[in-house]
Amino acid sequence: MRINENYLNVKESYLFSEIARKVNDYAEKNPDKKIIRMGIGDVTLPLPPVVIDALHKAVDDMAAKETFHGYGPEQGYDFLREKIVAYYKENTIRIDINEVFISDGAKSDVGNITDLFDKDNVVLVPDPVYPVYVDTNIMNGRKIEYMQAKASNGFCPLPEPGVKADIIYLCSPNNPTGAVYTSEQLKAWVDYALKNDAIILFDAAYEAFIGDEKLPRSIYEIDGAKRCAIEFCSLSKTAGFTGTRCGYTIVPKDLKVEVTKLKKLLKVDSNVVELNKLWLRRQTTKFNGVSYIIQRGAEAVFTPEGRAQIKENIDYYKQNAKIIAETLDEVGIKYFGGENSPYIWLECPGSMRSWEFFDYLLESINVVGTPGAGFGANGEGYFRLTAFSDKDSTIEAMERFKKLFTPVPEPEIPEEPEADETAEPADEAPEAELVIEEPEASETPEAEE
Amino acid sequence: MRINENYLNVKESYLFSEIARKVNDYAEKNPDKKIIRMGIGDVTLPLPPVVIDALHKAVDDMAAKETFHGYGPEQGYDFLREKIVAYYKENTIRIDINEVFISDGAKSDVGNITDLFDKDNVVLVPDPVYPVYVDTNIMNGRKIEYMQAKASNGFCPLPEPGVKADIIYLCSPNNPTGAVYTSEQLKAWVDYALKNDAIILFDAAYEAFIGDEKLPRSIYEIDGAKRCAIEFCSLSKTAGFTGTRCGYTIVPKDLKVEVTKLKKLLKVDSNVVELNKLWLRRQTTKFNGVSYIIQRGAEAVFTPEGRAQIKENIDYYKQNAKIIAETLDEVGIKYFGGENSPYIWLECPGSMRSWEFFDYLLESINVVGTPGAGFGANGEGYFRLTAFSDKDSTIEAMERFKKLFTPVPEPEIPEEPEADETAEPADEAPEAELVIEEPEASETPEAEE
Numbered sequence: 068m069r070i071n072e073n074y075l076n077v078k079e080s081y082l083f084s085e086i087a088r089k090v091n092d093y094a095e096k097n098p099d100k101k102i103i104r105m106g107i108g109d110v111t112l113p114l115p116p117v118v119i120d121a122l123h124k125a126v127d128d129m130a131a132k133e134t135f136h137g138y139g140p141e142q143g144y145d146f147l148r149e150k151i152v153a154y155y156k157e158n159t160i161r162i163d164i165n166e167v168f169i170s171d172g173a174k175s176d177v178g179n180i181t182d183l184f185d186k187d188n189v190v191l192v193p194d195p196v197y198p199v200y201v202d203t204n205i206m207n208g209r210k211i212e213y214m215q216a217k218a219s220n221g222f223c224p225l226p227e228p229g230v231k232a233d234i235i236y237l238c239s240p241n242n243p244t245g246a247v248y249t250s251e252q253l254k255a256w257v258d259y260a261l262k263n264d265a266i267i268l269f270d271a272a273y274e275a276f277i278g279d280e281k282l283p284r285s286i287y288e289i290d291g292a293k294r295c296a297i298e299f300c301s302l303s304k305t306a307g308f309t310g311t312r313c314g315y316t317i318v319p320k321d322l323k324v325e326v327t328k329l330k331k332l333l334k335v336d337s338n339v340v341e342l343n344k345l346w347l348r349r350q351t352t353k354f355n356g357v358s359y360i361i362q363r364g365a366e367a368v369f370t371p372e373g374r375a376q377i378k379e380n381i382d383y384y385k386q387n388a389k390i391i392a393e394t395l396d397e398v399g400i401k402y403f404g405g406e407n408s409p410y411i412w413l414e415c416p417g418s419m420r421s422w423e424f425f426d427y428l429l430e431s432i433n434v435v436g437t438p439g440a441g442f443g444a445n446g447e448g449y450f451r452l453t454a455f456s457d458k459d460s461t462i463e464a465m466e467r468f469k470k471l472f473t474p475v476p477e478p479e480i481p482e483e484p485e486a487d488e489t490a491e492p493a494d495e496a497p498e499a500e501l502v503i504e505e506p507e508a509s510e511t512p513e514a515e516e
Numbered sequence: 517m518r519i520n521e522n523y524l525n526v527k528e529s530y531l532f533s534e535i536a537r538k539v540n541d542y543a544e545k546n547p548d549k550k551i552i553r554m555g556i557g558d559v560t561l562p563l564p565p566v567v568i569d570a571l572h573k574a575v576d577d578m579a580a581k582e583t584f585h586g587y588g589p590e591q592g593y594d595f596l597r598e599k600i601v602a603y604y605k606e607n608t609i610r611i612d613i614n615e616v617f618i619s620d621g622a623k624s625d626v627g628n629i630t631d632l633f634d635k636d637n638v639v640l641v642p643d644p645v646y647p648v649y650v651d652t653n654i655m656n657g658r659k660i661e662y663m664q665a666k667a668s669n670g671f672c673p674l675p676e677p678g679v680k681a682d683i684i685y686l687c688s689p690n691n692p693t694g695a696v697y698t699s700e701q702l703k704a705w706v707d708y709a710l711k712n713d714a715i716i717l718f719d720a721a722y723e724a725f726i727g728d729e730k731l732p733r734s735i736y737e738i739d740g741a742k743r744c745a746i747e748f749c750s751l752s753k754t755a756g757f758t759g760t761r762c763g764y765t766i767v768p769k770d771l772k773v774e775v776t777k778l779k780k781l782l783k784v785d786s787n788v789v790e791l792n793k794l795w796l797r798r799q800t801t802k803f804n805g806v807s808y809i810i811q812r813g814a815e816a817v818f819t820p821e822g823r824a825q826i827k828e829n830i831d832y833y834k835q836n837a838k839i840i841a842e843t844l845d846e847v848g849i850k851y852f853g854g855e856n857s858p859y860i861w862l863e864c865p866g867s868m869r870s871w872e873f874f875d876y877l878l879e880s881i882n883v884v885g886t887p888g889a890g891f892g893a894n895g896e897g898y899f900r901l902t903a904f905s906d907k908d909s910t911i912e913a914m915e916r917f918k919k920l921f922t923p924v925p926e927p928e929i930p931e932e933p934e935a936d937e938t939a940e941p942a943d944e945a946p947e948a949e950l951v952i953e954e955p956e957a958s959e960t961p962e963a964e965e
Contacts, residue, residue: 114579126571178801310585358760
């Protein structure tokens, strides 16, 4: 048996294991210090009460023969899909129920969607990037091109002349930069995709954090997007489902691709294939649907009561983001994100490199964040903080920031910074900087969506 | 963008939709008849009380900040993996905790495992077959060879000289035939795999139905299997988890494959790759673990109380199987399975073809089963009944069987059987007969694992 040797080309990441190692080392040597973690992208608030009630009720359903649920539809129960259709409708977007696929999370669908694409497609991903976009395509042997997300374009890269891509990954609000595309910018991508027969894979996992009504929460707010885009959504950050596991993916029926083989497929007598049918085929063959119990919990998120409760949680995290942003404004550290996003992407002060700043923060004020270099070459010199900690910790961390960085910081840079295997030179190819979650078995992973 | 055109080679199945259509037609025309469904492979008993309690407790954990669980390890929580290690240990099999991967069901893992294999492997599957083995490999463009499962080999085909396969699918107890491999027979496969550098994908979803202590419940009961086999297990039939979704997959660390490229992968400095590490890589990249709540429910299955409760449920279904088997013995219909399996695979009496017998049963005694031809060419002339109905229905269906088939049946065969798109001639290639679940959206799918 021969393995899929593309797997050998996936780079191993030491980002989160390296962070954990450094933090543990420091904690051991300094047992009296209170370390505040603002690095990981996991939520901290419990599930909303209305979701808890729905989960209990669904568990009870499973306890009696009359209300027991066995195999459900692979694409999800209509009771949940209808709610999602209505959610889009509020945003004046019409989605057909059969365009909605319930999943166990955006990470699964973002990864599995690549099943549908030929190996010979050029994939365009931003740098810095959520590593799953890159790794899943390397596993399939696809060629990856990078678009440059930088301060100069507000970390929202646009189509560039001469770049020919078939599959384009966009994430807005962005992980890790917190940048949000405007409607005009997304229109440029939709136009590009339609003109070049490309497909946009739009990761909208953080859409619920957009408060500015002018900013698009769905790519389908853009005319023509249904003919070129798949949208991935998640309840992980929206409703605290990181450990409960439920998301949804929209595959519009208008999204059609011409095939080179002329075949009779799924009752279509033409050389045009609907991606909706391909994805349905993939899911019915390789997936058996999300637990009935969990889908009932997800349904509750979309009730008026649920919507009010998750808004409260999102507002709580956004308040944390505001506290961080205001502090950075106050001490004069430049940053992106933080307003319509749970992520704050700051420029390391004093021209420090990402890992230098990591060490400096840990040792000076015992605050842990994520070095931007871990997300790609363009992340070098940047640092990610998240708004998902609790409020008291966030306030305390920012008090420490103020003390450290007022007046404008002239941090003491160690003369000989320690050799660091993760901190790569900024001029290296982006591939060399890509990171993945720690693959070691662990009870406390820092997996993120 | 070019799609993966291998998808165009996956045959569409009309098996379950055709069954549904025929049953609905009949029911409409005969509203007074009580139809008994013994076709689908879904359980009917509710979740055991100990599982319900654990699920409620886990939901409560998610309601409070102190006990809330966010992202968990992709490969599953140790509290559940430890229980599975202990379950194997009872069967004198030593599995390391890092060899256990918790999944949302065997169907997902059986499908997704194909990610790890090169396209250029020859895949050997039995005919008749669980369609997922075939379709997932067609989606990847692999060549499929069939091994002949027939009455003459008790539906347990063995390695044949001249056949060169790289990936071998075995399912024991078998779906759809109910046949169970003996240790000697499995040893022949393990020896073959070791000799030919092949891998065995062992589907043990029905292992809990094996009562005969001489029959192997795990392929790892066979010496050498850890060097050549991956085992897929499910709580779907074992504990009624078809709608709750949890399974587990064992990827032994001794399972190593030589690679043609010599690369540094996952800290291995040799040209030998552990499949365990590849699968971990796949799961950490494309999966985010099973819901904490569901894993707590699964954990309860493995407690002494849970084991006692699921045994009761399995015994209930096995009692149904016994009622069916005894009836068939009484009326002189030959069958396979039914003793260490929830499936009864019967020879259609009167030399009827599978779909003829389907119509005959439906019209004569209003009992619904699954035409064997739907599972492959060798299934023609066979018919599958399942033991998952409730006891009263099973008894009533068998009473009707007795009336219809005593004395030995001489069924009235219609002179001109209706044209039937699903009933294919038995001499067609197996591919033409392969079936999948209905891909249409449906609230009541008849998906099976």
